[in-house]
Amino acid sequence: MKVAIAGAGAIGSRFGLMLSQGGVDVTLIDGWKEHINAIRENGLQANYNGKDVTVKLPVMLQAEVGRAEKFDLVVVFTKSMQLAQMLHDIQGVLGEQTKVLCLLNGLGHVETLEKYVQRDNIFLGNTMWTAGLTGPGKVKLFGSGSVELENVGDGKQDDAKQLAEFLSASGLNASYSDNILYSIYRKACVNGTMNCLTTLLDCNMGQFGATSTAHQIVVTIVKEFAAVAKVEKIDLDVDELIAHVESCYDPSISGHYPSMYQDLIQNKRKTEIDYINGAISRKGRKYGVPTPYCDLITEMIHAKEELLGAK
Numbered sequence: 001m002k003v004a005i006a007g008a009g010a011i012g013s014r015f016g017l018m019l020s021q022g023g024v025d026v027t028l029i030d031g032w033k034e035h036i037n038a039i040r041e042n043g044l045q046a047n048y049n050g051k052d053v054t055v056k057l058p059v060m061l062q063a064e065v066g067r068a069e070k071f072d073l074v075v076v077f078t079k080s081m082q083l084a085q086m087l088h089d090i091q092g093v094l095g096e097q098t099k100v101l102c103l104l105n106g107l108g109h110v111e112t113l114e115k116y117v118q119r120d121n122i123f124l125g126n127t128m129w130t131a132g133l134t135g136p137g138k139v140k141l142f143g144s145g146s147v148e149l150e151n152v153g154d155g156k157q158d159d160a161k162q163l164a165e166f167l168s169a170s171g172l173n174a175s176y177s178d179n180i181l182y183s184i185y186r187k188a189c190v191n192g193t194m195n196c197l198t199t200l201l202d203c204n205m206g207q208f209g210a211t212s213t214a215h216q217i218v219v220t221i222v223k224e225f226a227a228v229a230k231v232e233k234i235d236l237d238v239d240e241l242i243a244h245v246e247s248c249y250d251p252s253i254s255g256h257y258p259s260m261y262q263d264l265i266q267n268k269r270k271t272e273i274d275y276i277n278g279a280i281s282r283k284g285r286k287y288g289v290p291t292p293y294c295d296l297i298t299e300m301i302h303a304k305e306e307l308l309g310a311k
Contacts, residue, residue, distance in 0.1 A: 022170025038137025106275030125149030206254025
């Protein structure tokens with residue numbers, strides 16, 4: 001199978017490296033020119049669980065993809081707000097049978113995907129693998145993870161199961177889910193609390209969790225997510241989700257600064273807030289469900305982006 005990773009940042013590079021080590025013909029596509037040039041010249045350099053590894057992989061700048069050979073599978077790892085541009089730029093390598101697996105954080109990506117990809121070829125997933133980008137062409141990979149995925153098109157369960165088996169053959173621990181939207185909402189609850197709150201308060205997860213107001217803030221936000229999900233016939237277990245979010249205060253990970261913090265505070269980049277709390281705000285207005293905390297958090301993150309001159 002000929003595979004492309006569309007969005008070869010930290011986690012995309014991880015998937016590309018693991019697939020390559022599994023014997024897969026994989027190409028990296030990204031919009032960051034310095035990153036692509038570094039990989040082209042020096043290979044993808046990774047600190048992989050403490051061991052230095054360099055892997056030579058084909059790479060393409062997304063704006064220069066053109067009409068290269070078609071891929072059998074494209075795994076999308078862009079930022080949410082970059083998804084449409086990536087799909088537009090790589091149209092030339094998407095064939096009639098090309099499967100597209102979207103593993104982005106956040107909500108509402110199917111609507112964007114359907115503008116560029118046939119519904120029967122779309123697969124939606126969620127991953128718990130982690131990675132860090134330490135510079136152009138350099139990543140830090142640590143720990144283990146997993147992938148859940150499901151078909152979007154009706155009757156494509158067998159294709160989704162075969163895709164999970166394919167990814168698992170390279171050690172990516174993928175499995176088929178018959179309720180991927182539950183898993184996506186579950187992860188979004190973590191992103192919609194830890195990511196934005198640590199960014200607004202300029203702290204790590206443990207520091208936020210130690211505040212006297214942390215529990216009530218988390219409870220309120222999770223309940224807003226659950227109320228919106230219920231309209232979409234997704235019944236979230238609120239108590240379990242609160243416990244899941246608050247497990248981020250565990251000393252083993254409490255010192256972590258989430259990706260939104262890294263994007264905005266450390267690198268002055270715009271965030272994915274419109275696809276996390278912002279998505280809940282939009283859905284809430286559409287369904288007539290009040291979401292005051294998500295409304296305010298979304299506006300405050302945008303205000304902070306402006307104050308910091310985020311690009």
